[in-house]
Amino acid sequence: MIKAAYKTRQQELLISYLEESCGKHFTAEDLKKHFEEQNISLGTATIYRQLEKLVSEGKVLKYFVDEHSAACFEYLGGNCAEDEQHFHLKCEVCGTLFHLECEELAEIKSHLFKDHGFELNPFRTVLYGTCQNCRK
Amino acid sequence: MIKAAYKTRQQELLISYLEESCGKHFTAEDLKKHFEEQNISLGTATIYRQLEKLVSEGKVLKYFVDEHSAACFEYLGGNCAEDEQHFHLKCEVCGTLFHLECEELAEIKSHLFKDHGFELNPFRTVLYGTCQNCRK
DNA sequence: TTGCGTGCAAAGGTTTTGCATGGCA
């Protein structure tokens, strides 16, 4: 049984703002404030529910900058969502989000699968570390 | 000004249990339950405060598996600290947290480093997916 | 005796949930 998935005004507002802001990241509160400033009402629960859906579709990435502070969300865009074959690297120093090419993903993924029976979900996985620039 | 750092019964109990359970991970709640089962009283705040101290001393590792669920703690001190470099695999279905062996870690890590200049932080990174059991 | 550690309960912040209402198809 498949859910109907209606289109709503709130959904469109949220997605369209995220699309505009590709490459930036937001907390749920950031988003709420943004719409408040425009006198657009968007409930917190709605924001979380929409974001969760987008995350599970691979259109938005969710990650954590600080240990126990709010989650960050970042739009990955239509083009990225299409092909499943990429990883996300998050630099803990500068905060940049990198996209890792397919070959490496395939390598790691198949390694985990063959040797450990573990089927990796690249949508949800974020590799944390330090990028080239920040290591200097 | 240096703090006095008293030795307490609770502290000893906690450390000794962690030492026994080297290589395993716990949430604060796991620890609390463990001591409750033995009819040993150990307040939640005390557990957090002791763990925090151990983390800052580098004897215990603290990491986050799921977005907003409890932090995991793992003893690093003493004998097992050596090369206990491992990855964390989290099954999205059953919720189990697995520890991945060293060789694979090294492989993935050096790959990212050599080919992408990215220095992976294995403590912070959790690989999400589906484990062998849950794929059946 | 001094002052750190403990334990309880309350506060803190983020996210989820229940439920009535609104709105898409």
Place this chain on the structure above:
DNA sequence: TGCCATGCAAAACCTTTGCACGCAA
């Protein structure tokens, strides 16, 4: 009309903090 999405408030959740008391040195 049927049923999903929304929004509010309350609940849930983990963790931190305030404060009085206990206990190590």
